[in-house]
Amino acid sequence: MNTVHELAEGIRSGDGRTLARALTMVENGDPRAAVLLHELYDPSATALTLGVTGPPGAGKSSMVNRLIAYWRGKGKKVGVLAVDPSSPFSGGALLGDRIRMQEHATDAGVFIRSMGSRGHLGGLSGSTRDSLELMIAAGYDPVMVETVGVGQAEVEVASLADLTILVLVPGAGDEVQTMKAGIMEVADVIVLNKADAGGMDRLQTAVESSLELVPDGIGRPPVVRFSAKTGQGLELLVEKILEEASSKTGDSRGARKRAMLVLESVLREKGRKMAASKVEEMFGGMEKAIDSVLRGETTPYGIGELLDKSFGEED
Amino acid sequence: MERKIRVLIGKPGLDGHDRGAKFIARALRDAGMEVIYTGIRQTPEAIANTAIQEDVDFVGLSLLSGAHNHLFPQVARLIREKGGDDIILFGGGVIPGEDIPGLEEAGFRAIFTPGTPASDVVEFIHEEMKNRR
Ligand SMILES: Nc1nc2c(ncn2[C@@H]2O[C@H](COP(=O)(O)OP(=O)(O)O)[C@@H](O)[C@H]2O)c(=O)[nH]1
Ligand SMILES: [Mg+2]
DSSP states (O other): OHHHHHHHHHHHTTTTHHHHHHHHHHHHOHHHHHHHHHHHTTOOOOEEEEEEOTTSSSSSSHHHHHHHHHHHTTTTEEEEEEEOOOOOTSOOOOOOGGGGGGGTTTTTTEEEEEEEOOOOTTTTTTTTHHHHHHHTTTTOOOOEEEEETTHHHHHHHTTSEEEEEEEEOOSHHHHHHOOOOOOOHSSEEEOOOOOGOHHHHHHHHHHHHHHSSSGGGGGGOOEEOTTTTTOOTHHHHHHHHHHHHHHHHTTHHHHHHHHHHHHHHHHHHHHHHHHHHHHHHSSSSSSHHOOOOOOOTTTHHHHHHHHHHHHHOOO | OOOOOEEEEEEEOOOOOOOHHHHHHHHHTTOOOOEOOOOOOOHHHHHHHHHHHHHHHEEEEESSSSSSOOOHHHHHHHHHHTTTTOEEEEEEEEEEEEGGHHHHHEEEEEEEOOTTOOHHHHHHHHHHHHOOO
């Protein structure tokens, strides 16, 4: 088995096999992963990270594929994390985002990794950010993270990367799709995809009218018409991404924002773990705690109070 | 520490029939595995690179065109060359019995011919994982 230091060296030197192994460690919650991430973290790294979200079938993977090609053309090493939902029943997952990106499978300057969301614990918020950090350490810039946006997931993805790109498509329910609470606030760039297929005016009107509801102070995101099929709008899309990136994370603010995102992700995981182990200590596990609620001895909120007290007593 | 079994289902060669590949992919998903499917007409090089980046435990190849004697060993060699010696290989498709020993020689631990129930593949994977530990 390799030492953590050897792993770190391998990742920094651009060895794909080592990076792939480290990504697995992170996903599986291997205790050595935190040591590795600590060793690799370079506060001055400036890689751009992009979260890509939107409904299934909107063309997220196809758009990412176009962006890979664009940045490869500029000589950049591009990283992609493609997260698909895990089945809540079997825990398994069919990871198919790569199908749209396989033209880059033999390009040594492109690293694509598919991930199952694995429920919330190992899902979006925790190990996804850690995986992103590994890609940054390996020299990928930009790194894109694709996640299916259903419900809360868009809001989660916004706390993952420097910028969030929301991909929408024309179709029934344009208004509903764009009115969903939170979506408009979290998007830094809105892509109206499938511009080759029509229905764009209607969608754009719907999007712009929901954007009017966004408080002025936080700045309205640019809206770009795009076709992943024809490539139409690609230059403009990249231009908007770079503009937003330099206004939102330019210079030292980028490093600050990244450190904040990573710390938040660490806190989420640690907080959950510490609270869960307290519940284990006090009740003998989640199931036992639930039994206690069902017997009317306490409530989930009561357990929350107990946690407050027990953490308060410790310091 | 939760360890998920990761499997790449690859379709090398020129045939465009992926019903079998998708069927197996879904069955493995339903058995709790993470299955990466990359679509039809993949070059051996693309399959091998994908296997490495995805850090899979298994690569299953599916082929109906009859080019297995040529393509399967090529994928096996490329995966080994790229450092994936511990990745376990299996194959499926229309493969005559007399070709199987040669493929086993090339590193394929199992070959599933048409009509094999998906549960056999699941069982094979679980068995191999046990031996590995
Ligand atoms: N006509 C058209 N189809 C597209 C476009 N982008 C993606 N598609 C198709 O939409 C489907 C879903 O695309 P995919 O990228 O997998 O979407 P995702 O689920 O959001 O990742 C596929 O059949 C794509 O070929 C586009 O710009 N125009
Ligand atoms: Mg996708």
